Amino acid sequence: MTKPWANEPFALIPSPTASKEVSKETLKVATDMCFVHNLFFRNLNAVHLQYEQVTKPEDIADFMVFCQCIHEGIHTHHHHEEEFFFPEVEVYTGQAGLMETNLQQHHAFEEGLKRFGQYVYSTKPHEYNPKDFKEILDSFTPALVKHLNDEIPTLLALEKYGGDKLLNLWQELEKRILAGAIDPYRVMPVALGSFDKTFDKNQVAPFPWFVPYLSWLWFSRKHKGAWRFSPCSIWSKPRELQFAMEK
Template sequence: MAFAHNSMLRGLNSIYLQASFVQKPRDVSDFLFFIYAWAGWVSHHHVLEEEKMFPGFERVIGVPNFLETNVEQHHSFQPLLKKLLEYSSKTQPADYQASVVRQLIEEMAPSFRQHLSDEISSLLSMEPYDGDALLEIYKECEADAGKQDKHVVPPMVLGLRDITFEGGNQWPAMPPLSAWFVYYFFSGKHSGSWRFLPCDTWGNPRALAFVEENA
């Protein structure tokens, strides 16, 4: 889960750092879709936690509402995440304002960052319980997450992982050669949007394409 959270933060940082330097209509359109894809993925992740993962964990450990605090934290940033999602889906390139995107992120980031950290602590506290049963719940949710649009989520997520970070090559769990399959069969549809990713399909870090020195 920590690797997923790190990927979310890399995406958020990439959006914030590049927002002010995207200017051409085609680039803006691609950037707005990148924001939309990231916000949609994060939102889906938290809905899946609330509806399936956390209730499943609580059944295994036999402690109702054990993760309620973490669910409540979702509500502290979810309205801002929804605004970011709506802005990215409804805004035309000619109307794009970097200041709006950056302001939403600045308002959302503190509670979002705190939640991601606190959630890991909560999950680690379940270590004394039935690890195999907890892992089964996690894998079921991972399978559900894998049903998202293959032209959007896999190319984006692979470009948000960093294999140079400790253990970074262990997530997401994929069969051999999957990254190649994603690259050649699924990344092309929205390839313009993947220019904004901080890593390539194989998880190698790269310079952001739209920062001041590269704009």
């Protein structure tokens, strides 16, 4: 008997393949987006595979913090795409409405994601009900999963407007996210714990080598119980999900 791991139920996205039609700049942006979306997938998979087995009050409290951090990551990513990235793509391409489909896809999971946030921030351990939790999860994950997959070919299709412009914008987006109000005690460990560096050699972490050491020595300590639910170690290697059921 083996335990399922965080590459299911939602399939991870492989990097797009290099071709003559796609510049290295466009390929880099699409691959980096796969990297980020796969962090979300692994964490959502870890939630799916463990939520039912979390029963002790202290475990539920930690699980809620784990889910809060996942919610923050997904919300922040899409907020910056909507507020900055998509409008700027429409500016440099000169194509008003080009990202409209993407925006509509964001709206399709927005309400459910908001409810998920409300639940994981407000629920006390004695109030936690796995059935309610799953109902909320199921209300937005199909639309989210579809969007996280669809956004990759959308980026590749921007090639015709200039890969260099797309890459500049992507780097600007990364700077904005890092300059925003992010909490390193939450963002750093939840991201490291959902990065599997053995998955795809092209999906590489956009942070310096010492970040895992910072997290290990300091930033992961504050909420250390929450990272028990992470699918990967602080060193970004896959590991067994503590609360998952054997198949």
